Amino acid sequence: MTRRFVVRRLLQVVPTVLGIVTLTFVLVHAAPGDPALDFAGEGADQAQIDAARTYLGLDRPLPSQYATYAANLLTGDLGTSFTQRRPVRTVIADRLPATLLLTGSALALSTAAGLALGVWAGRRARGAAAGTVNVAAVLSYSLPGFWLAQLAVLLVALRLGWLPATGLNDARAGYTGTAAVVDTARHLVLPALVLAVSEVALLFRVTRAGLLGERGREYVRTALAKGASDREVVRRHALPNALLPVVTVVGSRVGFLVSGAVLVETVFNWPGVGRLLVEAGQAGDHPVILGMVLLVALAVVVTNLVTDLVYAWVDPRIRHR
């Protein structure tokens, strides 16, 4: 990968990030209410409200506030939560591991299953089984995630009693060590599967379409004519080329996974940033809401950047354009 490509790509990120920072700053100041009053509390007197205003830097000119806001972001300072009176980054950091666990698991599951099914279906362009899988994929992609989540809870947890209905762990048990890992894994199964279902469909279809497209190419026919087995041709030749769009799709879905996790986390009461967003919305905690907005936006930007770099590494034609 050329250094020039990397530098060019990195430079493209800068104006995007600046735009995001500016937008969140505008949203912070456009939000209703007086942040100083919110921070100081309902029973605060004027002196305390003024002190809060100074502490938050709200008594300075707007350009100065913007510069401070941008500078604070560079150090990871996202402001202070009104309701919890703790740094927003700490509040988010408390919840982020749970969401990363959930979305990471869903991503891994959906990628593995999507690829496997896509390759299987790509090798069998026609046939009842392949068609059925295709229809099932369309269905799973169409069904709303929160509806699937409710159904999963009702059937698997409440009716069958196979898995827990809510939470990340058993609140009573106080498990530690391996037992805690197992407990978390049991709680993770349902929400991760629900989140993965719609993602499987997309990856399946992209993989299948890519593979079918590659199998129609001359080099594949040549390889087959030279006596290579179908499996070998798919594995060594067609599949690597078919995976390029899959890389793009996987990268682009990260942001959607975080936002989609809001509903799944609410249904399963999963203690991640998605549920935090709902709680902050209910409590009117604007710094947390905007911190989340910024975080998700930056995550999407970074993910797209990584995707582009990976794509360029896989396909040399990209970095030499």
Add this chain to the structure above:
Amino acid sequence: MIDRMGRLRRGTGQGGFTLIELLVVIVILGILAGVVVFSVSGVTDKGESAAFQTDARTLRTAQEAYFAKFGEYADVQTLADEGFLAGGTFTGNRTEKGNTIVLGTGPSGKPNSAYTITCGENGSPVPGGCGTAGTVARGGTLVVGETFASNATTNVASSTGGGTHAWWETMYNGLIELDEAGNPSPELAAVVPTVGNGGITNGGATYTLTLRQNVEWHDSTTASPHFFNAEDVKWTFEKVLLRLHARTRGMAATLGYDSANCRADNIVATNGAGSNGGTVVFNFNSPYIPFLKQLNVTEAAMNPANSVSGAFPVGTNGCPSQAQADAVKVGTGPFKFDSINSPSAGDGKVVRNPKYWKSGLPYLDAILMRPFTADAARYNALVNGDVDFVWDVPNPNVAALDANPAFGIAATQSLGGGPNSVDQVIFNLKASGSTVASVANGTAPDHPVLGNVNVRRAIFHAINRDDYLNIGRNGIGNVSRSPISSQVFGAATDIPLPAFSVSTANSLLDGAGWNGPRVTVGSTPNVRTALGHPTLADGTPLTIRFLQGSGIFTDRLAVIKANLAAVGIDMPITVNTTNANTQVFTNRDFDLYIINYANGYDPHVGVRRQYHSDQISTTGTPNNAAGYRNPAVDADFDQAVQTLDTTARAALYRDFQQRVVNDLPYAWMIETPNVRGFRATCTGFRVWTGLFAESASCAG
């Protein structure tokens, strides 16, 4: 056509169905099969379950009848011997989800004592369930499904927030305990002061409280004992309650409170020997009758003196700031603070106070609070056993939970932040742009639309409060019959409130200058316009903005919106945050609002703050949210607080209610009881108070 199709197929050499048609048929059959399977499955289980539930109810009824007569629960043999259980009532052994009835019949045909059913209906005081005698089930962690997420406020003395009280009230005590009916008994005060024991003197202007001794704060250690004493009481009232608690500060004026310097020199505290216990004398400037109703843990939780946290911003003039007061975590209650964000982010935990002054209590080792943003998730958690207790059973699920013997429910008028709550629509009586100063100083409503009492009356007539209750709360609660909650002393339920009547509403609006040509405003058709209105130009549409401060009112507001549209009123709804509402109230930039006001155990506690003109807020707290000012109403409250005779006092409150029904600063919608739900193997809950788990225990 079919024949042609057949010839066509025969002509092409192909017969039968296509693959797509087969797949569609298979899918449809699969869906139908699924519906049938899911419908049929469990029929047998349901039958057995129904029989179990019937037997469980029979046993429960027998137990409650025995308890009503003898004041205790009995084993099954005793029930049978005493005639509370008939022979041959039960039909066989049955086990379901941890609740087991092992049945047997003795030679006489009566059920024998081989029962092992557990039930804890409505907080029955027999830990371990009815039908079993013996020791209390000690230990364990009670997992509570909370309705609200936690925040920085852990001190229930500085807040009336329902979430704060639901989470943390178990860490504190008040001076006087109140039962569900509001009857007092000693708590941190060793004796309830009365006229007879000399605790109440000067016609109800002076209260002397003798404090309990040897009550230790949570931070007390063997090396450095820290006892609750009189100085703590004085400090708590001076620095926290009279400044920050929305209801308790209603007594501030009568107590001669200096709010600028947070001093109450009329509270005289004398510590006991060794700074342990002592006496506290409250000298009101005039008789203050409801005082004993404002001393429980919800209204007057005790903090240690000088318990100022390091939170920012700091206080001034020796007064802790809101933030500093909010962060206090030390009390004398049955449980003490342990942690937050453990075992999961957002969780909270309190643990048993081993030095709790009520000997033998609490039974539980810990309470773990887990917030649920969605009602359905909270209910699922209870049903699935993820939690043991929920503060709010979602209204649509109350009946189903009540019918399930594995669970108990208990309705109470007490919400987390206070008892006897009522949904009230607020009419802003002052014009937009008015500063609070002008609201406090003015007397006449000058809101261009709502300043006319006939418009307010029309709005009241237009709202179908039965629909509001049924749609908004699934019928849980009752339509208000008076400006005061019917559960509170002095409620005059015979003063008629405006009844639902579209024709009356239309007639009133016609007469109020809103009989101009109808127009469409936004998505609302047929909106009235002004014609001959005293202040607004002809053709002005009748648009009344509703400010929604909390998402829990969404369904209820939809009812109001539809009802008002039916009489030609356009009602755009603005959703706003509570904190933004603070600023809005300061500028009075709203038309309608809605608050669930806790009325308290006495009208002076929670009702006065809604109507007395000295409660019109200067900081945006929605006390007297309407900006209402009626000197006669002020006088009723000022006199009632000093009136010892209950008949005379009730008459004063009746007069106030008649006046506000005439003036209509609010539209009283519904009284809102709350339903708690819990595992039937957990008992001893006192659901009307935040000390709900003080004597609770869970078997298994």
